[in-house]
Amino acid sequence: MEEARAKPVCAEEALNLLNCVAQSPYDQDKCIRLLQNLRECVLNK
Numbered sequence: 001m002e003e004a005r006a007k008p009v010c011a012e013e014a015l016n017l018l019n020c021v022a023q024s025p026y027d028q029d030k031c032i033r034l035l036q037n038l039r040e041c042v043l044n045k
Helices: 011-022 028-044
Strands: none
Touching: 011 028
């Protein structure tokens, strides 16, 4: 049961990036920072 509740790897970073690209107005600089955060998370796992 513990695994069913486990958070997917880098889920928060991925969600933050998706929310950023869906926002209006689009903040490219913010989204690029979030993309870099997600990339680092994936590389560190």
